[in-house]
Amino acid sequence: MLDKFITPVIKPLLTPIVATLHKLGITADQLTVAGFLIGMLALPLLAFELWYGALAAIILNRIFDGLDGAMARYAQQSSSAGGYLDITLDFLFYAAVPLGFILANPEQNAIAGALLLAAFIGTGSSFLAFAISAEKFQLDKPQFKYKSFYYLNGLTEGTETIALFIAFCIWPQHFVLLAGIFATACAVTIFTRIHGGYHTLKQLESTK
Numbered sequence: 001m002l003d004k005f006i007t008p009v010i011k012p013l014l015t016p017i018v019a020t021l022h023k024l025g026i027t028a029d030q031l032t033v034a035g036f037l038i039g040m041l042a043l044p045l046l047a048f049e050l051w052y053g054a055l056a057a058i059i060l061n062r063i064f065d066g067l068d069g070a071m072a073r074y075a076q077q078s079s080s081a082g083g084y085l086d087i088t089l090d091f092l093f094y095a096a097v098p099l100g101f102i103l104a105n106p107e108q109n110a111i112a113g114a115l116l117l118a119a120f121i122g123t124g125s126s127f128l129a130f131a132i133s134a135e136k137f138q139l140d141k142p143q144f145k146y147k148s149f150y151y152l153n154g155l156t157e158g159t160e161t162i163a164l165f166i167a168f169c170i171w172p173q174h175f176v177l178l179a180g181i182f183a184t185a186c187a188v189t190i191f192t193r194i195h196g197g198y199h200t201l202k203q204l205e206s207t208k
Helices: 003-023 028-040 042-047 051-076 079-102 106-136 158-169 172-205
Strands: none
Touching: 003 051, 028 042, 028 051, 028 079, 042 051, 042 079, 051 079, 051 158, 079 106, 079 158, 079 172, 106 172, 158 172
16 A cells, blocks of 8 residues: 555655665666575574564665665566566565564464464455466556555555564564454455456456
């Protein structure tokens, strides 16, 4: 929901950093992989209840996630392969955070963590599946033209998810409550995406 407002603010801030990295010969795909490896450090850190160490890994991962896309545009290296790598590693990272909290306290966090992981599968599959059909119908990307695929927006997007992860690390004792609230919000996103995506595609097919 907030991505379309946050992204235009962040993009100009990344340009000087990207320009410097480009001069050093660093590519967008290298930033994607480096950011993923840093982000995955959150899993063992969370499992051992090192909350602020995990928070640092999560924030660094998101910084790299912004840098790789900015680098691809700056260096004119945008590609389907890069977009595929980025989104795949992003979802592995997203799954690692709830898993870390489950490992930290299985008795308390397992059910809430499982619900959140299921919600992530729903939000991810609902927009990635639509992106395949959007490519088939060559739909424009009015709100996210910088994306390598059609980005079907919703109530819970990247900005909200990262805010949740930060809240998890600051208030780990409230993981169950926060995960439950966010999983409910994800359910709304899943419903609206499936409903909107289905009817959009039906309409497009009827006009072919």
